[in-house]
Amino acid sequence: MFKVKNIIPNDRTRKTWRGYLGAYLMILPAIIFLGVFVIYPMIHIVELSLYKGNGTNPYKQFVGLSNYRTIFFVKTDFLEALKNTAVYTVSIVVILMFMSLMFALWMFKDRKINKFAQTAFFTPHLVAAVSCAFIFSWLFSSDTYGLFNTILKIFGVAPVNWLGDTRTAMFCIIFMNTWKSIGYYALILMSALKAIPPEIYEAARLDNASSRKTFWKITLPMLSPQLFFMLITITIGSFKVFDSVRLMTGGGPGTSTQVISLYIYNYAFQRGNSLGIGAAAGVVLMLILIVVTMIDFRGFERRVHYQ
Amino acid sequence: MAGIEFIDVCKSFDKHMVIENLSLKIKDGKFTVLVGPSGCGKTTLLRMIAGIGPATSGQIIMDNKDITDVDPGKRDVAMVFQNYAIYPTMTVRENIEFGLKNNKVPKEERDRLINEVMEAVNMKEYLDRKPGTLSGGQRQRIALARAMVKKPKVFLMDEPLSNLDAKLRVQMRVELIEIHEKLKTTFVYVTHDQVEAMSMADVIVLMDKGRIQQEGSPEEIYHDPNNVFIAQFIGSPPMNILNTPKEDKLGFRPEKGIMSNTAMDLAFKRRGKVSTREMLGSETIYKVVMGEYSVMIKSQNDHFSIGDDVVVNAAAEDLYIFDANGARIRGKEGSALKRLLATAEELSDV
Numbered sequence: 001m002f003k004v005k006n007i008i009p010n011d012r013t014r015k016t017w018r019g020y021l022g023a024y025l026m027i028l029p030a031i032i033f034l035g036v037f038v039i040y041p042m043i044h045i046v047e048l049s050l051y052k053g054n055g056t057n058p059y060k061q062f063v064g065l066s067n068y069r070t071i072f073f074v075k076t077d078f079l080e081a082l083k084n085t086a087v088y089t090v091s092i093v094v095i096l097m098f099m100s101l102m103f104a105l106w107m108f109k110d111r112k113i114n115k116f117a118q119t120a121f122f123t124p125h126l127v128a129a130v131s132c133a134f135i136f137s138w139l140f141s142s143d144t145y146g147l148f149n150t151i152l153k154i155f156g157v158a159p160v161n162w163l164g165d166t167r168t169a170m171f172c173i174i175f176m177n178t179w180k181s182i183g184y185y186a187l188i189l190m191s192a193l194k195a196i197p198p199e200i201y202e203a204a205r206l207d208n209a210s211s212r213k214t215f216w217k218i219t220l221p222m223l224s225p226q227l228f229f230m231l232i233t234i235t236i237g238s239f240k241v242f243d244s245v246r247l248m249t250g251g252g253p254g255t256s257t258q259v260i261s262l263y264i265y266n267y268a269f270q271r272g273n274s275l276g277i278g279a280a281a282g283v284v285l286m287l288i289l290i291v292v293t294m295i296d297f298r299g300f301e302r303r304v305h306y307q
Numbered sequence: 308m309a310g311i312e313f314i315d316v317c318k319s320f321d322k323h324m325v326i327e328n329l330s331l332k333i334k335d336g337k338f339t340v341l342v343g344p345s346g347c348g349k350t351t352l353l354r355m356i357a358g359i360g361p362a363t364s365g366q367i368i369m370d371n372k373d374i375t376d377v378d379p380g381k382r383d384v385a386m387v388f389q390n391y392a393i394y395p396t397m398t399v400r401e402n403i404e405f406g407l408k409n410n411k412v413p414k415e416e417r418d419r420l421i422n423e424v425m426e427a428v429n430m431k432e433y434l435d436r437k438p439g440t441l442s443g444g445q446r447q448r449i450a451l452a453r454a455m456v457k458k459p460k461v462f463l464m465d466e467p468l469s470n471l472d473a474k475l476r477v478q479m480r481v482e483l484i485e486i487h488e489k490l491k492t493t494f495v496y497v498t499h500d501q502v503e504a505m506s507m508a509d510v511i512v513l514m515d516k517g518r519i520q521q522e523g524s525p526e527e528i529y530h531d532p533n534n535v536f537i538a539q540f541i542g543s544p545p546m547n548i549l550n551t552p553k554e555d556k557l558g559f560r561p562e563k564g565i566m567s568n569t570a571m572d573l574a575f576k577r578r579g580k581v582s583t584r585e586m587l588g589s590e591t592i593y594k595v596v597m598g599e600y601s602v603m604i605k606s607q608n609d610h611f612s613i614g615d616d617v618v619v620n621a622a623a624e625d626l627y628i629f630d631a632n633g634a635r636i637r638g639k640e641g642s643a644l645k646r647l648l649a650t651a652e653e654l655s656d657v
Contacts, residue, residue, distance in 0.1 A: 197390065197392065199388045199389075199390055199392035200392050200394060200395075202357070202359040202379075202386075202388070202392065203386070203388065203392040203393075203394070203453075204394075204405075205358075205359060205378070205379040205380055206357060206358075206359065206379045206380060206382075206384065206385065206386050206406075207380065207405050207406035207409055207453075207457075208378075208379075208380025208381065208406060208409040208410055209380070209405065209406075209409050210409070213409065217394075217397070217405070218394060218396070221396035221397075222395070222396060224396070305395065305396035305437075
């Protein structure tokens with residue numbers, strides 16, 4: 001009896017310890033990867049934001065919080081970029097979620113034409129962002145060879161300087177990115193729609209539910225995990241939008257399409273001695289993303305129905 | 308309460324005809340069970356009553372009204388699905404309330420009705436739970452409560468017990484019978500399980516390949532089957548069927564076969580050897596091999612063992628005669644054949 005009592009805890013501790021070691025060994029590669037490529041840069045960028053310097057000598061001079069003071073209170077271009085990013089993000093989130101839901105509802109039934117439509121809508125997702133930007137630069141070209149202006153000309157409408165007008169430039173970028181992503185998100189929603197058992201809809205019909213009520217009370221809640229996933233990923237993705245803006249407008253005309261990541265890129269790599277300002281903006285972007293994601297979780301997670 | 312009548316209904320999926328010119332009357336207030344092997348069209352018929360799988364042609368009458376083109380929600384029927392089809396994102400209360408809300412039942416009335424059915428199914432403390440946290444049996448009760456709360460004229464049930472374990476199934480069977488006794492509403496119940504059909508039905512409608520094979524009380528179906536298919540579908544083990552030299556078939560139920568050491572003074576008798584023995588407690592099932600035939604015998608005697616030489620006997624009144632196509636031959640012609648066949652040399656060797 002005594003022996004047994006003594007042996008069991010010892011044995012268990014050793015086993016647990018060994019078990020833990022094994023488990024940690026298994027996730028070690030992932031932890032190293034995260035540490036090197038995520039955690040370290042995160043700490044490093046905070047450090048950088050406290051210095052004045054450039055690419056070759058990042059730690060030239062310690063300036064404390066001065067870089068933050070500069071971007072918020074001295075210059076106005078950061079706040080401008082923040083505003084543009086917010087406009088872009090809100091528009092993309094609303095338009096992309098609404099349109100991909102519409103497309104998914106339209107295309108999820110098994111019909112031949114839908115199979116074709118699904119492929120057609122998904123293809124842009126496979127094209128490199130750079131190529132898309134070039135294609136749309138041509139489509140939106142202000143010259144007469146631009147497709148949209150050529151069409152307008154047929155109807156006798158004066159050509160529009162799509163990417164060169166402060167009023168239309170942001171719209172063009174939103175349009176292009178919607179076009180590029182809609183197939184991907186519609187596909188996610190479509191697979192979720194197909195997973196809803198048909199009996200649930202039959203039960204709803206027997207319960208005398210109108211189609212509107214069926215949509216709001218059954219379809220939408222059943223899609224909530226996917227919609228929530230979309231909300232988070234689209235929000236984060238659009239806060240970081242870069243390539244399409246860089247290639248289509250370069251932030252212009254003026255500062256009308258200047259977004260945060262472009263701002264960071266310009267200050268960090270394109271100008272002298274302003275790496276710290278870029279880093280400070282990067283820290284602010286990170287904090288904003290953390291806060292927005294937390295708000296998303298707080299506000300919507302309770303409404304998400306996981307099965 | 309309402310009776311239902313199918314008039315000349317057909318149903319085809321794509322080009323495949325599942326039901327062809329079927330007519331059937333389902334009696335008001337009765338527990339009717341549609342039974343048959345899978346693909347026989349029983350669920351298709353049920354879905355026609357519900358309105359969620361409309362007939363390709365023909366008419367469906369309920370309560371003397373043509374409901375062929377009436378919306379499912381306006382038919383005054385409730386359905387319990389095989390997989391329960393509970394709305395997974397709603398709580399138990401919301402699930403039950405959904406239909407009432409859609410039918411604009413006032414709040415107080417709704418609360419009263421919900422209380423009533425939840426008491427009836429014994430699930431009151433689960434009202435605010437999500438279906439995901441309930442067991443299969445509890446979900447089954449919720450599905451039942453959701454149907455009952457609407458106080459429909461007709462209850463439709465599509466294999467509602469097939470996802471439950473054996474013990475719970477037997478318990479729910481009894482509960483469903485009690486609910487029917489209490490409500491006295493028309494129940495239409497679909498199953499492929501002949502035991503369920505026999506134990507619950509007032510009226511059994513036995514179907515195969517989109518056709519009604521026989522309609523009647525469990526007793527009628529069991530003791531007076533129309534053909535070989537019914538005789539073998541109902542009853543476990545199925546009826547023993549022996550081919551006769553005249554292409555007619557002779558059958559008797561396993562419990563009507565009497566095993567003995569020496570031949571008895573009965574119409575049918577034949578020597579055989581016991582090849583398997585299943586002791587079930589109150590009875591024992593033997594498989595007896597007799598030349599190229601083998602028969603199953605359900606017996607109160609458990610003292611025969613494997614390898615025993617026995618004689619299988621059956622009385623004339625327990626023999627059934629079927630023609631070459633499997634249709635039953637009744638009456639004088641049947642009795643004459645019975646005597647002829649039972650004593651035919653190929654069958655009787657004692």
